[in-house]
Amino acid sequence: MEKKFLSLEFVDKVFPLPNGKEYVAVKDVNLQIKKDEIVSIIGHSGCGKSTLLNMIAGLDTVSSGGIFLNNKEVNGPGSDRAVVFQNHSLLPWLTVFQNIELAVKKVMPELSKTELQERVDKFVDMVNLNPARDKFPGEISGGMKQRVGIARALSIRPEVLLMDEPFGALDSLTRANLQEHLMRIQQSVKNTVIVITHDIDEAVLLSDRVVMMTNGPSATIGEVLEVNLPHPRNRVELQKDPEYIRCREAILSFLYEKFAKEDE
Amino acid sequence: MNTNSLKNIVLPAIIFFIIIAIWSTIAQNVQNFPTPSDTYIHAFGGEDSLGDEVEGVLSDPFYIENEDDKGIFWQVISSLERVFAGFILAIIVGVPVGLAIGMSKNFQIALEPYIQIFKPVSPLAWLPLLLFVFQDINATAISTIFVTSIWPIIINTSLGVKSVSVDYMNVAKVLQFTPLEKIRKIILPVAVPYIFTGMRLSLGIAWLVIVAAEMLTGGIGIGFWIWDEYNNLNYFNIIIGIIIVGLVGFLLDIIMGKIADFFDYRKRV
Numbered sequence: 001m002e003k004k005f006l007s008l009e010f011v012d013k014v015f016p017l018p019n020g021k022e023y024v025a026v027k028d029v030n031l032q033i034k035k036d037e038i039v040s041i042i043g044h045s046g047c048g049k050s051t052l053l054n055m056i057a058g059l060d061t062v063s064s065g066g067i068f069l070n071n072k073e074v075n076g077p078g079s080d081r082a083v084v085f086q087n088h089s090l091l092p093w094l095t096v097f098q099n100i101e102l103a104v105k106k107v108m109p110e111l112s113k114t115e116l117q118e119r120v121d122k123f124v125d126m127v128n129l130n131p132a133r134d135k136f137p138g139e140i141s142g143g144m145k146q147r148v149g150i151a152r153a154l155s156i157r158p159e160v161l162l163m164d165e166p167f168g169a170l171d172s173l174t175r176a177n178l179q180e181h182l183m184r185i186q187q188s189v190k191n192t193v194i195v196i197t198h199d200i201d202e203a204v205l206l207s208d209r210v211v212m213m214t215n216g217p218s219a220t221i222g223e224v225l226e227v228n229l230p231h232p233r234n235r236v237e238l239q240k241d242p243e244y245i246r247c248r249e250a251i252l253s254f255l256y257e258k259f260a261k262e263d264e
Numbered sequence: 265m266n267t268n269s270l271k272n273i274v275l276p277a278i279i280f281f282i283i284i285a286i287w288s289t290i291a292q293n294v295q296n297f298p299t300p301s302d303t304y305i306h307a308f309g310g311e312d313s314l315g316d317e318v319e320g321v322l323s324d325p326f327y328i329e330n331e332d333d334k335g336i337f338w339q340v341i342s343s344l345e346r347v348f349a350g351f352i353l354a355i356i357v358g359v360p361v362g363l364a365i366g367m368s369k370n371f372q373i374a375l376e377p378y379i380q381i382f383k384p385v386s387p388l389a390w391l392p393l394l395l396f397v398f399q400d401i402n403a404t405a406i407s408t409i410f411v412t413s414i415w416p417i418i419i420n421t422s423l424g425v426k427s428v429s430v431d432y433m434n435v436a437k438v439l440q441f442t443p444l445e446k447i448r449k450i451i452l453p454v455a456v457p458y459i460f461t462g463m464r465l466s467l468g469i470a471w472l473v474i475v476a477a478e479m480l481t482g483g484i485g486i487g488f489w490i491w492d493e494y495n496n497l498n499y500f501n502i503i504i505g506i507i508i509v510g511l512v513g514f515l516l517d518i519i520m521g522k523i524a525d526f527f528d529y530r531k532r533v
Contacts, residue, residue, distance in 0.1 A: 059438070077440055078440065079440065082438065085431055085435075089435050091432060103439055106439045136529075156439075
């Protein structure tokens with residue numbers, strides 16, 4: 001049997017509607033993701049990309065088909081799959097340090113007090129948040145909050161990092177900053193990353209492959225694009241790179257010609 | 265002194281004089297109605313308008329003549345004891361019930377109608393039944409406070425639990441918290457400010473209820489004291505009693521507010 005890392009096989013998601021009918025959000029999704037690969041999932045809003053991510057995270061159940069990580073079926077949430085939520089989801093009554101500590105403590109209960117503190121501090125450092133270590137989420141900027149979210153997710157040593165439009169709520173400069181951050185971290189600690197996004201540049205810049213979803217209902221994978229650009233990538237130089245331009249155009253044409261969506 | 269703190273003194277002072285003016289007008293027109301100055305004398309002692317030497321209610325609030333005749337301080341204390349006994353019972357039962365309703369749709373469906381039915385029932389309606397059951401002043405007063413002050417605790421606790429955002433619950437899911445960890449680390453921090461709001465409302469109700477309850481049950485306590493003064497035709501003391509009840513209630517509310525702020529993470533940042 002072929003060794004697969006993360007595999008989505010004939011995944012459907014059906015929501016029951018109040019009127020007794022059903023809404024098929026996602027249909028027949030098949031996707032294989034390799035270890036240490038960065039994959040973006042892009043599509044118009046309502047295409048079920050967040051639903052797909054939630055199913056991989058185990059926050060949502062699969063209606064039919066299956067999701068397998070290391071050949072084991074995903075049945076619920078687990079610390080092998082960490083999630084970075086769109087709205088950071090930090091607990092506002094805990095400091096930056098305590099928010100990360102909460103996760104590490106739960107996933108690695110065997111750590112001693114000093115080991116725990118060292119591990120948390122390592123991840124606070126990784127996202128350059130040492131000065132904000134003892135601040136509450138209400139006292140730091142949106143970009144910093146999202147960095148804490150990333151640090152918290154990485155701190156539990158996940159096999160897959162799932163990011164649900166992680167930078168969607170941020171202004172474009174902060175977003176660029178965080179993308180750089182993420183790429184730097186990815187250079188030092190290899191992770192398998194799945195990023196949900198609706199930003200074409202972000203998708204091409206970050207990923208090895210871009211998965212393009214058709215519009216819902218019954219959304220599915222339309223095309224998968226290989227991004228043949230070496231890491232580390234430089235966003236300024238990329239602007240003139242023919243491969244970058246080709247990828248951008250391929251996604252643009254998919255989203256705005258083949259599967260254009262009218263404003264509702 | 266800046267204009268704001270000046271305002272804080274001057275504006276209430278204006279209202280104070282208006283109240284005294286209205287009070288004086290009423291006193292002039294209603295026979296035997298206590299005047300402001302005589303009420304003051306009866307509170308702090310001195311010679312009243314009839315030329316009688318009066319020992320004020322507040323000039324010796326700590327006296328104990330016998331079990332049935334004690335100073336006003338002891339009256340208030342014994343009322344507060346009953347209030348807190350009923351209030352604490354209401355917390356012990358109300359918070360867990362509120363948590364259950366907030367976390368389980370089934371609990372909510374099961375209990376919601378009864379909460380809506382019993383919540384508006386006046387303490388005066390419960391009192392005869394509870395007096396018949398307990399045949400005891402203290403138990404009756406405490407249980408009356410319990411059944412009337414538990415509702416805001418239940419309702420606000422469940423509201424607090426329901427206000428926990430899906431995002432926080434997702435964090436709990438991803439980290440695979442046990443139900444107990446979920447309550448302790450996610451739900452309680454969010455719900456505690458709501459619970460304290462409920463407790464603050466509940467304590468206010470408890471203090472309202474005790475006066476009425478003691479009037480009917482008798483014994484020692486500020487409520488019965490006011491009723492007793494009515495029977496003794498001491499109308500001055502009724503007004504003094506009202507002011508004391510008001511001040512104590514105000515003080516309780518301030519203390520509960522401070523405690524609530526202390527436990528509210530939103531006030532710490």
